[in-house]
Amino acid sequence: QKEVEQNSGPLSVPEGAIASLNCTYSDRVSQSFFWYRQYSGKSPELIMSIYSNGDKEDGRFTAQLNKASQYVSLLIRDSQPSDSATYLCAVTTSNTDKLIFGTGTRLQVFP
Amino acid sequence: DGGITQSPKYLFRKEGQNVTLSCEQNLNHDAMYWYRQDPGQGLRLIYYSQIVNDFQKGDIAEGYSVSREKKESFPLTVTSAQKNPTAFYLCASGDRAGDGYTFGSGTRLTVV
Numbered sequence: 001q002k003e004v005e006q007n008s009g010p011l012s013v014p015e016g017a018i019a020s021l022n023c024t025y026s027d028r029v030s031q032s033f034f035w036y037r038q039y040s041g042k043s044p045e046l047i048m049s050i051y052s053n054g055d056k057e058d059g060r061f062t063a064q065l066n067k068a069s070q071y072v073s074l075l076i077r078d079s080q081p082s083d084s085a086t087y088l089c090a091v092t093t094s095n096t097d098k099l100i101f102g103t104g105t106r107l108q109v110f111p
Numbered sequence: 112d113g114g115i116t117q118s119p120k121y122l123f124r125k126e127g128q129n130v131t132l133s134c135e136q137n138l139n140h141d142a143m144y145w146y147r148q149d150p151g152q153g154l155r156l157i158y159y160s161q162i163v164n165d166f167q168k169g170d171i172a173e174g175y176s177v178s179r180e181k182k183e184s185f186p187l188t189v190t191s192a193q194k195n196p197t198a199f200y201l202c203a204s205g206d207r208a209g210d211g212y213t214f215g216s217g218t219r220l221t222v223v
Contacts, residue, residue, distance in 0.1 A: 008151075032209040043201055043214040044154075051209075088153070092208045097142070097161065099208050103153035 023089030134202035
């Protein structure tokens, strides 16, 4: 089992819809969770962090964390074509001070 | 402005050559990381350093070498032993993993 798993996609949603991106992780004691956005040919950009169960909202983005089920999700409301990118989930490990990245989900928002 | 600077943006390597990728940060972060990304793939950790004069191998260290003589700098050398070096190389830094990492803009290395 991979430490951090994401569906590679592509996830295609129409403009204005809600995009839902999911991530599961294997380390039960992971404490910190992040979503990065990576446009094609560019470097990853941190867009959301979440540390406790529940929802965290920032503009059109909402991160959701459920430690009991070991999943974290990212919702993008009112999706725009400019949101088309690969979204990477990252999780801290319990035994090293490193982030473990998923392989990313490619999101396509069509007009 | 604080950030991470990677250079060059594009690099071409001939067979049998060693090349060095530069990574400099002025964020005063203790830890620095090197990742490799292949097309359509995730990030794979090459080397990381959590303190000056110390570094550890990541998941794919073979064919690569690093140094950490200054807090601000963490150069990566791609040696001739790395048989498939064509990839996008990303440098990152952070104080603690729990705060997340900041990435540089990357270096795209191509073997010619």
